[in-house]
Amino acid sequence: MPVMTPGAFAYPATALAFKTGSWRTMRPLYQPRPAPCHSGCPAGENPCDYLAQVAEEDFQAAWETLVATNPLPAITGRVCDHPCESACNRGRFDAAIAIHNVERLLGDEAIRAGWGYPLPPLVPDAPKAVVVGAGPAGLSCAYHLRRLGVQATLMERLPVAGGTLRMALPGYRLPREVLDAEIERLLAAGINFLPNTALGREVSVAELRQEYDTVFLGPGRQRPRPWDVDGRTPSDLHPALTLLQEWVAFGTMPEIRSAVIVGGGNSAVDMARVLARAGARVHLVTHDALPGPDVTREAAMKAAPRDIRQAQEEGVILHTEHGVHRLILRGEKVVGVELVRMKKLARDNGRFDIVQFEGTETVLHVDQVIPAVGQEVEPEGMENLLGEQHFFPVDKVGRLAGQAGLFVGGDAREGAWGTVSGAVGDGRRAAAVIHAHLLGEFHDEPEQELQVIGIAELNLHYFEQAPRAEEPLLPPENRVGSAEIAGGLATEQVIAEANRCFSCGNCMACDNCWTLCPDQAVLKTREFAADGSHYRIDYDYCKGCGLCAHECPVGYIAMVSESS
Amino acid sequence: MTPQTLHDLRMAQPRFQGLEAGHRACQGCGQALAARLTLEESGPDVVVANATGCLEVFTTAWPDSAWRVPWLHSLFANTGAVAAGMEAALKMQGRDIKVLAFAGDGGTFDIGFQALSGMLERGHNVLFICYDNEAYMNTGVQRSSSTPHAAATTTSPAGVARMGKRHLKKDILSIIAAHHIPYAATASVAYPADLRKKVRRGIEVEGPSFLQIHSPCPLGWGHGSELSIEVARLAVQSGMFPLIELEQGALVGAMPIRQIRPVADYLKLQGRFKHLFADDALAREELAHLQALADQNIEDYALKAETADPLDTEGVDTVRRGGLRST
Amino acid sequence: MRQALEGSQAIARAVALCRPQVVAAYPITPQTHIVEHIAKLVADDKFHCELVSVESEFSAASVVLGAACAGSRAYTASASQGILLMSEVLFNISGLRVPLVLTCANRAVSAPLSIWNDQQDSMAVRDAGWIQIYCADNQEAVDATIQAFRIAERCELPVMVCVDGFTLTHTLEPLELPDQELVDGFLPPYHFSRALDPLAPLSIGTLVAPEYFTEARHLHHAALLAAEKEIVAAARDWAAACGREQAPLVRVDGPADAKIGILTLGSVFGTLLDARDQFPGLPVKLMHLRCFRPFPVEALRAACAGLHDLIVLERAIAPGADGIVGAEMRSALADTDSPPRIHNFAAGLGGRDVPLAIYPRLLEAIKKPHPRMSAIDLRPELLPADSPVRQEAAP
């Protein structure tokens, strides 16, 4: 009961006794939302996290954040077609953040400085798991198992680890020393690596399944798809994969003056570039379209746009949305091919059909046709798992149907990304499930995904236009042998890029909500903010005006009904 | 976290909350925000004279007060004089405490103008702050001489014969400038860094200084409470409310606008201008009139940014990680 | 020692002796000489204060309000239209319980415009919640001014010292001015318990809802009633200090057993004293109401005990009603046993001279009853021919 004062004066800050929170019908909530770059990354990286650390110039912390999802950043920073950047909201503002350059710099910095993965010690009776195939999927799976405290054994058919990375990726895209450095660091991280150990040769799947509760298979796709035109093939047919692997391994290449490469994937483009650089006249023929804003993922060439562009720079002649209609043979040798315009058209059932357009035939005179129409799983040692299929049908965490404890990831699974980062992601997801299995903690309920945050949900007023840093490229005339083409970015450029990040759906501690709340209901704190923000809302006073949510630059604050 | 420690957290905020929570302002009140930002910059060594108006009513419903600074509300019309008296007393006592005067546009442009003019003319060391929400909001949104042309209020309603207020918004700053005081400026709640900078300047100068802060009123302007900052920002970006600084009556600075927005973008968010978007010749004419007024501001104060000024309307409140703002 | 001083000059010097730190005023006849004398004292460095020459009386009152709240003793003076222009602030000052002293150089209120003396101005703000003290001569004005600061600061209430314009303010006569030590001994340094201070930041001037307003008003009313004790104490202590006795509430002069009494306020009292000597006859008790607010009901009942006829002579009227003091006297004496007949007259409105001859006219007038108030010095011949008063007066 208040007692009347002379002249009805009042004491300071006594209004705190008046709880205006009761006025509220909508409640602001700090709610992290997946950024498009995050949800767009096949490896599952969340670039916002490490970009924030790079902005604060704490590179090692940023790298450690990065390798918590992807152990091979120096590699993926080079070879990934970075869908994160295609998804980046900033791309609809000025230009996407050069995330791959940040990733690459962190990876290179780690190699230079010799940083080690932050890993827990292995307990003596740690659970065990085996991984077959030391390609990107296998390496990732083994690494993540190790991170989770599982004793991982990694088997590889070849004497060295790396799989496709080592076998088929040209040095001008992925320098050997980078590849070696990251793989060595990974293998040295307490993983039991068994080279020259092939399924069906040294060991069988059955034996593995006897020894281990769980087995992860990452064999990749090692066998070129068979190719012919109306049942005919030239006698001197060389599949692109074979030629590439020879060139990558020994630098040798048969004498070819002119060729048609058939296919639109990475190996097709790499093949074409290698030949073009060797002085041949190279045509690349593909059903697919050139990647572009209004071209669907399904209809576009699988190769990274960057590599396609570089191939053109290097003289490769593209015939997109064309197919080989007829082989022109003299005897059993190719002297030319007849091309026809084609298009992938979506049908009502959603599937794609390839349609030829009669009367668009043209002839190319070449002395070689090199198919690069993709590969399939080499079934050796896995025949009874594969049966008639060319790939392994698995669920979203990589479990092979009807085979308890058996996981498949990377290119070998049906519907694979067909990219290194996709394989890395498969390995990580499988490792998590395997770990849960080993602890008997796996629950098969789908975790409901928060909706990815779109640019419309950001408050762009708070960001300034800033140009994207472009890395220097080796001019076409200087592109010889394995000389790396992409030059990467300098440290200060990378910091600038990190500062361009909108931090979509992730609190950047900008103080807007704290500064603009008319009711002093937002309290600034680091230690007491449980929700990943740097603030607490004092609901005793928040009137629910919604200013904080509207003015939050990164869409971190949601207004939810009090009644619900 | 228990409420007790939440209270501790409030008591430990890294800023001076001269205006505390628990005040009874409407949701999204621009004036409440402006007052807190002002005191955040001034710190506790001030005394405040507050004119009758929303700010006074919603902060001090006996026995509660939201203020953490010595505060006096006398009347509607006399704030300039009350502040002058405080200043005279503190001067005689030899105490170095700045006197702040708070008033709305009614207490500044209209009923309080004479006392304000006298205070300025006599050179009292007072920072007079006008929270300009462009109408008499405290009594239920009646027009003031600060109400923009064509805005609808309860005493300048829109109807078949009228397009809201018939007269122009009084150019108070030019009148203030004619007193040749050391410092006068306009600010907006949409640009807190700039606002704080101007409060600081107004406090540092010896002698009278004046700050007019554009403070949206969701109730009176007819916009959502979450839009207060958005609306204030558009007022600046459209040229309707130029952010300028004067010293000794002479223009010394204007915040450039990098991307000038059409006045319609500002108006269409507000119910008080709804009638201007009717399919009607008079409405179109008044809309064009308001655009012309904004264009004239942009010309008079050279508001069009030629280069990316670090303090332009986009740069000044660009967010930085960790709450750093360019000031 | 006695000095020849003009009333305004004496008041100005009395104010200076009280050492207010802030003086604010706007000139208006007949208050001007007070402020001019203060300005001269400041200019001659005989008085150290911040003299704020404001742009209106409204601001003058507001400046001293702000100054007093900020912890400085403050003073202002005005009259007539100035008092009315201040009136909003006057109510505010007392409601906030702020100690202040204001000299009202009493003057008529326009329209019609008159710059001359009556007391309509201070009477118009009788309900502003201020203490009001009326002075019969300039010596009283000097003493009351000094006492007013102590009363105000002890009661946390503003005090209005009412001095007839011209008849006192512009009249030179022999006056005693105390020396500084004497005043310093009587009046301690200014202290306001709620002074604005960053170290104890109170909020003054809050909004009070209906559930609390009555109590706020009650405290103000009770404070005014309680102020009577301080007014008496101030007069007593001041007398002890300077040797000048003064009835603090009601001055009574004349035989205790007189059956006729005349109550008035201000400088007319002196004229009546001389007039009574000039026209000896029935014993008449002359009374001066020094303290009008708080209204000293007990003192007035005691003073009027035994009277058959009480003449209340005022220099203001409540148009359409009665005399202001007269009406209050009726209510004050109503429930006493055998209250006197009350005759309520106005005189000297708008500066009309109140001569000695007013006295016999008053004694003559009360021979017939006066249900309503009238001006004793009305000149019927100046009224329109159809005016009832004129017809009644016609022989």
Next chain:
Amino acid sequence: MIRLGKEGGMIEIRIHGRGGQGNVVAAYVLATAAIGQGLFAQAFPAFGAERRGAPVAAFVRIAETPIRRRCQVAQPAFVIIQDETLAALPDTLAGLESEGGVMINSQRDSRALSDTFGRATYTLPATRLSLEALGRPMPNTALLAAFLTLTELLPVAGLKDALAQRFRGEVLAHNLALVCQVADATPRGIWKELVHAASA
């Protein structure tokens, strides 16, 4: 110094002049002089809104006992006229006691004006004297000096003291010199009995 007619007796004097002529000052100086001599006195203007040049009046009361009345002076014992042209105005001699005296600033002969006014009259060329002594047409000091010399109401020294309270430096010196000059040239005490009669 003379005694007034009776205990509590009082002399009332009215001074006529024009706005800006120092009329009120004259009244104040005379009252101040009386007070300086231990008497009681009152001085006040006829309160008006008149401006420079208009006819104005001021009053002085002098007594041996405190003066309580605050009314205006209706029947003065003496009238002091600072400007001859005012003499023609009806108000100037209004209420003047039949055995009262008129002191007037004039070049003309006292006897002639006595007949006109029907009262004891003394003329003094005060404007000329003040122009000579002060360089300004301020007749009041000379008139007061003459008045006090004629009536011996107060010693001329009292007038000098009063002037000293109000003026400084050269102005004061010149005024004091003028007072002496006039006092020496004015017959002493010839109006004593007028004073006595008026205050009786």
